Each structure stands twice: as C-alpha cells, then as structure tokens.
Amino acid sequence: MSIITLTTDFGQKDGFSGTLKGVIWKICPRAEIADISHEITPQNILEGALILWKSYRYFPERSIHLAVVDPGVGTQRRPIVIRTGHYYFVGPDNGIFTPVLEDAEQSNWKVEICHLKNVGFFLPNVSSTFHGRDIFASVAAHLANGVPLTDLGPFIDDPIRILLPKPERTDYGWRIHVVAVDLFGNLQTDLPVEWIKDRGNAIVKFRRHEVKGVIDTYGAGTPGKMIALADSEGRLEVAAVNGSAAQVTSAKVGDIIEVIE
Amino acid sequence: MSIITLTTDFGQKDGFSGTLKGVIWKICPRAEIADISHEITPQNILEGALILWKSYRYFPERSIHLAVVDPGVGTQRRPIVIRTGHYYFVGPDNGIFTPVLEDAEQSNWKVEICHLKNVGFFLPNVSSTFHGRDIFASVAAHLANGVPLTDLGPFIDDPIRILLPKPERTDYGWRIHVVAVDLFGNLQTDLPVEWIKDRGNAIVKFRRHEVKGVIDTYGAGTPGKMIALADSEGRLEVAAVNGSAAQVTSAKVGDIIEVIE
C-alpha cells in the first residue's frame, strides 16, 4: 500500500488537485490518495504547516505527504523531500515542514533531506508556475514506487525554517498565541495544557473575556458561555459552548491570550 | 471491498477529514473512502441526517456510513453503530440516523444498534473534542475489517430520534415543508409526489407564488419561471427554470408550502 496525502492552497474549483492525482496515478497506479486540505489561505505557509502537522501522524507508516503552498514557485527556492519519523514529505523548501522537523528533534528521529536535483523524476516539461504537478506530484509517485532518496538528488542539512509561535513564560503564567481559528470558531493556541500547573484554577484572559478553569469538554457549560479546554492535540483551546468564540471575541490568528496560573 | 463514507460538519480547510482517512487506513488499509459531505452546517443534525439519507442507498451493500455532526462531543451522549438494511452507520447517538431508522421501519428491516462501550476499538488516547477521529473512524475501520457488532458493546433499543418534517393533510390538500435548499436554489420538500391525487391540476402555493401542475423536468418551462416537479428522490421540488427559486422567493429551510389538490 502506498499512501500519498495532499495539502495545498489550490482551492477546489480549478481542477489543480485533480491534476495532481492524474500525475500520481500515471506513475504509480496503486497509490491511494487522500486530500488533507486544498483550502489553505493562498500562500500562507504557516497555516499550511500547522494543518499538515495536526494530521500527518494519523496516517500509516511510509505515507508520503505532499505539501504545496509555494509563493516562490519558479524561483531558486529548492524542491525537497524530507524523510523523518515514519514518513516522507515532498514540497518546496520554504519552511512548510518546520513543525515536522521540530517533532523530529524532540523525538530524536533521524532526518534526511534531499534536494530534488534529478530532473529525471520530474514530468518531461516543467512549467515555471505549477511545480505541484510537474515536480512534486511526480516525485511523490516515484517515491511511492520505491525509488530511494539517494536517486533523487544530494542530501542537504540547511532547510529553510519559519518562526512558529511559542508560548512565552511570564511572571504569573503564560503569554500564548491564537495559532488557528477552526470552522466552528474555536481558538486554537500554542500552549500544551499539561504545561499549566493548576488547570482547575488557571485563568485564561482574552480581551475583555476571562475564563476560570480549564475544563474537559465542550458539553460542560451553558450554551454560549466561553470556556477553555484541551483541544484534540492537547493544546489549550478557547471555545464558546455551541457557538463561535471567534465571533464573540473577534479573535484572529496571532492574537495574544494570557494564562494566569 | 470495504467502503466507508464520511458525512461531517468539519469543513474542508482544517484537515480533519484527511485525518479520518489516515486513521481508517492505519487500521484497514484496503478501505475505499468516499466523502459524502464535509459541508454540513456546523452542528445541524437535521441537515446532516437528510443529506446522508439521500445518498446512502446508492452505495454497495455492506458499506459503512460514518456521520459526525456532534454538538454533544465529550458529554454522556452515546457513540453507536447501527446495522440495518444492507448498511452500517457509525456516529453519535443524537438523531442523525433517524431517517435511516424510519426507512428500516417502513421496509421491515431488522435493526441492530450497538452502544460502543468497548474502548479496545478506539484510538489509544481519546480526546474530548474529536471523537470523529478517536472513536468513530477507528470503529468504522474495525468494522471494515470484519469485527462483529457483538464485540463492540451491548445492544440498545432506545436510540435518540429527531423530529423530521412531515407533510400534513389539510382539507384541500397538503401543508408541506422546505427541508433543504440545494446549490442551485431548488427548494426540496417532504412530500412524495405520488401522494398528490391529480398532479396535472395541483396548485403549489408559496408566499406570493402560485404554480399550477407538477411537471416532469426543469426543461419544460420558460427560463426564470417557477415550476414544481419531482426531485431525484420523488419528492416535490419547487424550482425556477435555469434560475434559483431560493433567490426569487427568499425561501429558507422550515418554510411552509401549500399544495391544493
């Protein structure tokens, strides 16, 4: 079984994601392909990085994760493959794999990064505007066919990284960040709830809102009430019971939330 | 062949539906997965119930239909599997399977409902906010692997039901409901057209609009003209030829339409 996932900012109207699947199946007919997202905000590398990061570990070992949010397409930015943990990652060298590299460092996984210089694994004609099709989908399919990294190009050790938001220690607790706002209007942050000393009594302050205690579930609160809880990745999340915290607070990505322990 | 379908209110941006596929393939690598919809209005159980209902019968026998519109995630609401007709249904016990249960009653199909109490078929760590991933996708994949219902938990016979809109008899015909508005702006109702005595002469009244006769196809009318016809499920539909009846009439789900026979 050969699984390839797709994370892009291509949208779902123009047929680009379908074209990736055609390219993949032409080279590796047995590949199973899953869309993670094609709705990344155009050219928002951080958003793409975080959405891929939340999903990739749930796939079977040896899955190949293609990620194409690529404002530098057609320039000198390098096309790369990363092998780490149980997975492969294919895409532009622009920092979209930074959270994956951090996972590897925290877990002491071996990391191999290959600069895709061997054009023999690209489509015959490489456009300057659609490397997702002409380079990345093609290389991902060859990987799925068992082509070893060493055939694809030289190894490198200086991948581009982006700055990921991190919780900052304060005198009284944590200064943390809204890293994403999901469809339900829940505010996702960068603070692992297990870092909070006394969850039951912690106070989460955001604009004029103040929430006491980190609870366990959306259900435990009056509808509309602001709550703080652990999200599905164990990070602190601010939500409104059966409502949208984003709407209530006008929060946006990058906003600061204070946690008082 | 093992087919699993997905109907959720997760949207398509945040990667949640991709994560479900990863979880499924890790447990059942040969599963074929089809998205029915991830665009259910957040937490709208009735909408999810009706969209799943229109689609499920078109899948091969033994398909497993996962449906996660789950405002009660993390509370005491039960996770369940229903087996009826030729299909399995996996999701929260909140009424989303009500139309399926009604189909079973009308067709005298055997119904088995299992309360998913055996955590051995869940992911090792169950979050309180993403049971779609940690419980339902995992259980669906085990079902696809052939795990029998009896292994998953005790049978129950009191599933939660929601109130489905139903046509009401009036002195002169029917009082019916707009149950959905599709992408084209067509108004879907709850009245099987075969219940109308004299279709050619029936009058369909909605707000200031009056349509005479239930016709056979969109094509048979002047562009822009309001028409009444049988939709793809044999229910009465109000449409505007090559236009949007929803726009013309400002109709919304729940509105009442009168049919005079």
Next chain:
Amino acid sequence: MSIITLTTDFGQKDGFSGTLKGVIWKICPRAEIADISHEITPQNILEGALILWKSYRYFPERSIHLAVVDPGVGTQRRPIVIRTGHYYFVGPDNGIFTPVLEDAEQSNWKVEICHLKNVGFFLPNVSSTFHGRDIFASVAAHLANGVPLTDLGPFIDDPIRILLPKPERTDYGWRIHVVAVDLFGNLQTDLPVEWIKDRGNAIVKFRRHEVKGVIDTYGAGTPGKMIALADSEGRLEVAAVNGSAAQVTSAKVGDIIEVIE
C-alpha cells in the same frame, strides 16, 4: 486499473458527488475515482469545459472523464460518450467536450461518439433531474467494466459545440480573452505564448495597465507588480507578484487584453 474522474457543478455540500461514487462502486467495485472539480459555477458549460480540458491529459490512458454541467437535464439533449485520444468522456451533449474535440482535430485522433440510447446501462429508475447519478455515473462504471461503445447506443457525428474564445490577429499583435480567473487571482488567457513573436519586448495592455515583456516566473518581479508570463498550459497569464491581478484590475472572464508584438 479503472480510473473515473468527476467534473460537476454539484458543489460539495449536498452529497451529490458522494452519490456518484456509490453508484460507480456498486457497478465497478475496483474503480478509482478522482474529483477534478465540483465547484463549476452552476450551469456554466464553458467554465466546466475549460477546467476539464486543463486536467484530463494528466490522467492515465483509458481514464474515463465524467462531466456533468447540465442545464438541459430532463430535456431532449442527448446523453453521450466520446472516445478520443486515450480517453473516454461521459456527459450531456451540450458542448462541454468541445475543447477535447478540438484537441482531437488538431492531433488527428480518431473520434467516436455514442448516443447513449441503451437504457440497460442506466440505473433502473431514471429521474428527470439527476442524470449524473441515473445515467452518467452508471454508464461510466459499465465502461470501466469493459462494456464496448457499440453496446451503449448508435454512433453520431454531430455533437453540440460551444464557441470557445480564440485569440484574434490585429495589425499590431493579438486581441485575446480572459478565459478564467483562478483562485490566486491570476488571469488566464487564450493565447499560447509561443505565438508571440518577440516575447521579451511584447507589450500586454489591459485597462490602464501595461506590462512590458513576457517573463518566466512569478518570482521575477517586485511584490504587487503586474507581470505577464506563461501559465502551466503555455498560455499567456497576467498576474500580480504575490497578489491578485483580478483584484488589482477588476478583471472578469470574457474581458479583452491587447498584446502588441
């Protein structure tokens, strides 16, 4: 391997595209199905034709491309299958396959067009509003099973065609058309860049904007600057570096762009 692609204006909320997959798998369980797009503007045949055209050649030989943008559903318009090049095309005879037929003419491929008259390959009950499900998905699945064209109905040679925008020669160069605006706001045109005599010195005029030179990549320009380059199909594209040309220029499909050679 049997690949079926889907291009429709069904949207992704109402479950219609999922239903197509159910119908296909019931008839041809081994079919692999790829969505090209379900976000074609409702009933916009030209848009559907161009999006399918950009994608279809990237799929493996013998792939079956289903395209359903079908304002005439339920009328006398013919359901057809076209076989040309290495592919099959299934859908309504309303011009949506015009670019494919032009490719065949330019490449001298044999073209066979079959009027789907044999109802034995449809679903048992054909609605008048959802031929995508009842006719086209069913026929595509039978094709994937190896049913020959001759079994499906009589051959015809007068398929409906739509008018495709074409570059027009002027005294000083070309008058060309915006044929699509993609998610990034790039303006796609109908002019193959290789038709331009001196790309380095050509001037592209659109409204009050004037761009000198057709360059190779998005990257080669100041952010926000308007540029002209070859798109992924080798056609002239007008873009704004790391921005949206559509927003800057308020361009829309059908607008005229002048190219001075």
